[in-house]
Amino acid sequence: MLKIENLHVRVEDKEILKGIDLNVNPGEVHAIMGPNGSGKSTLAQVLAGREDYEVTEGTVSFLGEDLLEMAPEERAREGLFMAFQYPVEIPGVSNTYFLKAALNASRKHRSLPEMDAVEFLKLVREKMKLVKMDESLLGRPVNHGFSGGEKKRNEIFHMAVLEPRLAVLDETDSGLDIDALRIVSEGVNSMRSDERSFVVITHYQRLLSHITPDVVHVLVDGRIVQSGGKELALELESKGYSWLEKTYDSTAAVMA
Amino acid sequence: MQAIAERSPLLSKYETFERGLPSHPESIKHLRRQGKDSFEANGLPTTRQEEWRKTNVAAIGRTSFERVSQDTNSLSHEQIRSFLLPDCIDLVFINGRFSHKHSQLEDLPKDIFAGSLANALVQKPELVEAHLGQYADLGHPFVALNSAFIEDGAFIHVPSGVTVEKTIHVLFLATARDGTPTVSYPRNLFVAEESSQVTVVESYGGFRDDRYFTCPVTEIVGLANSVIDHYRLGQESLGAFHVATQKVYLSRDANFFTHSINHGGALVRNDIQALLDAEGIHCTLNGLYLARGSQHVDHQMRVDHAKPNCHSYELFKGILEDRARAVFNGRIYVHQDAQKTDAKQSNRNLLLSKGALVYSNPQLEIFADDVRCTHGSTTGHLDDEAIFYLRSRGIGEEAARSLLTYSFAGEVLDEIRLEAVRKEFEEFLFTRLPKGDIVRQAV
Numbered sequence: 001m002l003k004i005e006n007l008h009v010r011v012e013d014k015e016i017l018k019g020i021d022l023n024v025n026p027g028e029v030h031a032i033m034g035p036n037g038s039g040k041s042t043l044a045q046v047l048a049g050r051e052d053y054e055v056t057e058g059t060v061s062f063l064g065e066d067l068l069e070m071a072p073e074e075r076a077r078e079g080l081f082m083a084f085q086y087p088v089e090i091p092g093v094s095n096t097y098f099l100k101a102a103l104n105a106s107r108k109h110r111s112l113p114e115m116d117a118v119e120f121l122k123l124v125r126e127k128m129k130l131v132k133m134d135e136s137l138l139g140r141p142v143n144h145g146f147s148g149g150e151k152k153r154n155e156i157f158h159m160a161v162l163e164p165r166l167a168v169l170d171e172t173d174s175g176l177d178i179d180a181l182r183i184v185s186e187g188v189n190s191m192r193s194d195e196r197s198f199v200v201i202t203h204y205q206r207l208l209s210h211i212t213p214d215v216v217h218v219l220v221d222g223r224i225v226q227s228g229g230k231e232l233a234l235e236l237e238s239k240g241y242s243w244l245e246k247t248y249d250s251t252a253a254v255m256a
Numbered sequence: 257m258q259a260i261a262e263r264s265p266l267l268s269k270y271e272t273f274e275r276g277l278p279s280h281p282e283s284i285k286h287l288r289r290q291g292k293d294s295f296e297a298n299g300l301p302t303t304r305q306e307e308w309r310k311t312n313v314a315a316i317g318r319t320s321f322e323r324v325s326q327d328t329n330s331l332s333h334e335q336i337r338s339f340l341l342p343d344c345i346d347l348v349f350i351n352g353r354f355s356h357k358h359s360q361l362e363d364l365p366k367d368i369f370a371g372s373l374a375n376a377l378v379q380k381p382e383l384v385e386a387h388l389g390q391y392a393d394l395g396h397p398f399v400a401l402n403s404a405f406i407e408d409g410a411f412i413h414v415p416s417g418v419t420v421e422k423t424i425h426v427l428f429l430a431t432a433r434d435g436t437p438t439v440s441y442p443r444n445l446f447v448a449e450e451s452s453q454v455t456v457v458e459s460y461g462g463f464r465d466d467r468y469f470t471c472p473v474t475e476i477v478g479l480a481n482s483v484i485d486h487y488r489l490g491q492e493s494l495g496a497f498h499v500a501t502q503k504v505y506l507s508r509d510a511n512f513f514t515h516s517i518n519h520g521g522a523l524v525r526n527d528i529q530a531l532l533d534a535e536g537i538h539c540t541l542n543g544l545y546l547a548r549g550s551q552h553v554d555h556q557m558r559v560d561h562a563k564p565n566c567h568s569y570e571l572f573k574g575i576l577e578d579r580a581r582a583v584f585n586g587r588i589y590v591h592q593d594a595q596k597t598d599a600k601q602s603n604r605n606l607l608l609s610k611g612a613l614v615y616s617n618p619q620l621e622i623f624a625d626d627v628r629c630t631h632g633s634t635t636g637h638l639d640d641e642a643i644f645y646l647r648s649r650g651i652g653e654e655a656a657r658s659l660l661t662y663s664f665a666g667e668v669l670d671e672i673r674l675e676a677v678r679k680e681f682e683e684f685l686f687t688r689l690p691k692g693d694i695v696r697q698a699v
């Protein structure tokens with residue numbers, strides 16, 4: 001599904017990702033954890049096609065294609081979805097109609113017929129239930145005046161409608177109360193399938209007790225310093241990251 | 257001989273014009289003479305004058321324009337149709353002259369006058385005399401010029417307590433004549449008497465890149481407790497000069513809303529002034545200008561808070577492309593008497609290209625001590641973050657830009673209460689924006 005090899009990324013002369021390797025197979029859920037500023041969002045944004053980041057080395061293939069060659073909208077149409085850590089407010093553009101335009105762009109790309117208003121509304125109602133979105137949020141402009149939690153839920157709602165092959169969720173759990181967290185997790189879980197993969201970026205083990213990951217990675221200072229099963233998340237929760245940073249420092253020292 | 261030789265070409269054949277006029281009340285003749293004298297003495301403004309620093313009107317002085325007097329039948333209904341709005345009382349003017357053929361006055365209630373100023377000057381001179389020229393400042397060079405040529409325009413008078421249900425649409429269309437630039441001086445007067453209510457759309461339009469000069473002056477009077485909804489649509493040809501002055505006079509508890517939308521014209525200058533001359537007035541002056549190519553559009557706002565307890569709100573937005581230029585100069589004067597004034601002004605500009613430029617200058621002058629006034633101005637590009645967000649959902653880059661541009665305009669659009677105008681303008685945006693079809697689906 002997704003294969004990242006030796007990915008190096010810099011922004012404004014500062015190297016942020018320093019050689020990432022990651023292999024996500026169909027149906028898998030990978031969690032990425034790591035301290036603030038370690039490069040988690042950078043990785044997500046690079047995958048989604050953010051142009052401010054410069055890939056200096058490495059390759060990324062998505063469903064067998066060179067992801068880095070594609071424009072952001074192409075990636076989305078090919079089935080990549082990123083839920084933003086900070087979803088953007090867009091006044092004047094309706095949440096639902098915008099989504100219809102997005103969905104139809106993808107369908108067109110895959111040579112599927114465009115959905116008409118009736119079909120689309122049916123789909124929207126179904127997906128809305130999935131994330132228990134308030135109906136009033138549909139008619140409003142995209143994220144405009146939404147609370148933090150509503151924005152995150154709206155991201156999951158977008159994901160549910162667009163039905164991507166790979167979803168990268170960047171701290172979708174941060175700032176959610178326990179009920180919202182449960183709803184978001186249920187939304188994600190209901191979408192899990194053999195065909196669909198998830199990369200879940202989070203700081204908290206809490207989310208991972210709802211969405212059980214297949215693999216947990218720890219990202220420190222632009223490198224994946226540890227990968228393991230779901231127990232790794234628990235270990236991190238109790239010990240913090242510092243023990244990993246230390247191990248990593250010493251290996252670096254040994255290697256030097 | 258010397259004096260005649262130096263005279264502005266705009267005043268050439270002035271005597272012929274005067275001789276051709278019907279007999280008008282003495283006060284109107286006087287107003288014309290004052291206008292002519294003032295313009296003759298001062299001429300066109302130059303960029304050395306503060307209020308004209310960023311807008312050079314020298315090209316108007318260099319062009320020789322022809323006044324067209326009587327060819328109001330020259331346009332077909334087909335040509336006019338695209339400028340009309342559904343379900344309105346239509347007053348149509350061609351090259352400044354009232355056109356019976358194209359106007360549609362059937363639904364006009366009896367006690368209301370809405371029609372040609374030229375007619376009103378003959379039929380109801382006292383109604384006109386009571387207000388015409390009382391508000392617009394003859395010290396303004398183009399008000400002087402317009403006043404010198406007072407002949408026709410739209411006159412609307414709504415008596416006390418009357419509500420006009422239908423919208424009155426005043427449409428001025430101009431044409432160049434076989435390639436010869438033309439000039440017209442529409443003179444408009446809209447009076448809403450005490451506790452009356454009316455909606456007026458004032459449109460200016462032309463064709464292709466016809467060269468002409470339209471120089472309107474509109475005086476709007478809202479007497480006590482009246483409600484006026486006013487829209488101004490600038491859709492002049494891309495070769496047109498348009499220099500307009502709109503002066504609004506408001507009395508106690510009057511409610512005035514105006515929305516100025518401009519996307520036409522080569523050189524556009526709109527002076528919009530409101531005098532809040534009694535307590536309890538609400539005055540909203542909104543606007544949206546779009547310019548591209550080498551269009552130049554200048555808005556000079558002035559709101560005078562003369563009395564206490566009034567509210568004024570101004571929201572002007574601009575969208576500029578290519579090498580277009582926009583000027584926005586907003587002035588709010590809060591006079592010494594005007595305690596408890598609540599005034600807000602904001603001007604926001606969106607630049608869609610590197611070559612576009614905006615001079616924005618909101619100003620407050622406050623002589624009262626207990627007031628709430630805010631003003632602000634921003635100029636920027638489309639938000640990269642938002643573009644990326646939309647693209648990451650599968651929306652193409654151009655469509656994302658179009659959507660965000662629409663979204664920028666939306667704030668002004670949403671405030672337009674008259675559906676016909678809002679729809680018309682939305683439709684315009686859908687055709688103007690590169691991916692308007694996607695925008696149409698998505699808003």
Ligand SMILES: Nc1ncnc2c1ncn2[C@@H]1O[C@H](COP(=O)(O)OP(=O)(O)OP(=O)(O)O)[C@@H](O)[C@H]1O
Binds near residue numbers: 039040042043
């Ligand atoms: N556009 C940018 N310009 C400059 N520096 C940037 C930019 N984006 C990210 N950085 C820097 O790159 C580093 C990694 O940032 P990133 O947002 O990827 O971290 P993160 O792991 O997502 O952190 P958090 O847990 O706080 O969300 C930080 O030091 C950040 O300041």
Ligand SMILES: [Mg+2]
Binds near residue numbers: 040041042085
């Ligand atoms: Mg982050």
